[in-house]
Amino acid sequence: MRRALSGSLSAAGAASPRPRLAHRRERLSLAPRLRPSLEQRPLVPPSAPSQRARGSRWHSGGAASAPQLTRREQDRLAARAFIVERGYTPEVAEGVVAALSAPGSGVSPGGLLDMVKMMGGRPEIGEDAGLDPLAKSVELELARQRGREVIHFTFVPPGGGDPIACEGLAGMSLKDVAEYGDGDGARVLAEFLECACSGVMACSTCQVYVHPRWSAKVGEPGDAEVDMLELAHEPRDSSRLGCQLKLAPELEGLQIEIPGGANNMFDDLTSHKVVVERT
Ligand code: FES
Numbered sequence: 034m035r036r037a038l039s040g041s042l043s044a045a046g047a048a049s050p051r052p053r054l055a056h057r058r059e060r061l062s063l064a065p066r067l068r069p070s071l072e073q074r075p076l077v078p079p080s081a082p083s084q085r086a087r088g089s090r091w092h093s094g095g096a097a098s099a100p101q102l103t104r105r106e107q108d109r110l111a112a113r114a115f116i117v118e119r120g121y122t123p124e125v126a127e128g129v130v131a132a133l134s135a136p137g138s139g140v141s142p143g144g145l146l147d148m149v150k151m152m153g154g155r156p157e158i159g160e161d162a163g164l165d166p167l168a169k170s171v172e173l174e175l176a177r178q179r180g181r182e183v184i185h186f187t188f189v190p191p192g193g194g195d196p197i198a199c200e201g202l203a204g205m206s207l208k209d210v211a212e213y214g215d216g217d218g219a220r221v222l223a224e225f226l227e228c229a230c231s232g233v234m235a236c237s238t239c240q241v242y243v244h245p246r247w248s249a250k251v252g253e254p255g256d257a258e259v260d261m262l263e264l265a266h267e268p269r270d271s272s273r274l275g276c277q278l279k280l281a282p283e284l285e286g287l288q289i290e291i292p293g294g295a296n297n298m299f300d301d302l303t304s305h306k307v308v309v310e311r312t
Pocket of ligand 1: 229230231232236275
């Protein structure tokens with residue numbers, strides 16, 4: 034579903050400008066390797082005397098001595114603490130560390146803390162260099178493991194054509210599916226939903242048309258969403274912002290359509306308006 038984690042990490046050193054429409058959105062490929070890596074592994078050293086075997090790294094010679102952590106273990110704990118400080122749950126932090134520790138991740142032994150710091154970017158200026166997408170992927174994987182409900186929907190691509198099947202977990206927005214979802218459908222969706230403002234309702238590039246059959250179940254947009262939709266490309270009464278439309282059990286089978294273009298009002302505020310024709 035996503036590109037290899039090692040690829041994402043190699044690109045993690047720089048701030049990540051949002052990809053333009055029609056460029057396949059690059060994703061973090063965690064699912065295949067995250068599942069095994071998320072298996073519970075102890076974060077603290079064993080403390081039972083029987084485990085302090087002679088010659089073990091836990092054995093420091095004194096009965097009351099604190100266990101001696103190896104540099105790798107210290108690095109792992111420090112990386113985990115850094116992620117928690119950034120506001121993620123300890124469970125997610127451990128999942129991120131596990132993913133970065135997996136064989137083939139490209140992270141050198143003892144380099145976890147440096148890597149998560151680099152991926153964390155500079156939050157004081159709103160910059161993230163890969164930590165947030167990785168944490169999101171971990172959150173979704175954890176949710177999946179807990180059996181959160183999968184919602185199936187279809188979308189008609191710009192210009193028409195056969196509906197494309199897609200799926201996401203209950204609670205995910207269409208933007209979340211485009212950015213972090215599984216499967217070919219999510220990959221194609223990502224090509225059309227640019228989501229230039231990252232979901233703060235400032236771009237309208239995530240506009241979708243909801244099939245009239247589903248309008249009542251989807252519900253009405255809020256005032257702020259309506260304001261942004263008025264600036265969207267060829268809005269309709271059935272328009273919704275994909276960053277605000279969240280999947281729910283009652284939306285199983287939802288049908289949407291992707292508009293033939295997008296007005297990027299976010300770039301309009303920051304530089305100049307970019308109108309992208311999709312067809
Ligand atoms: S992502 Fe910008 S308005 Fe939805």
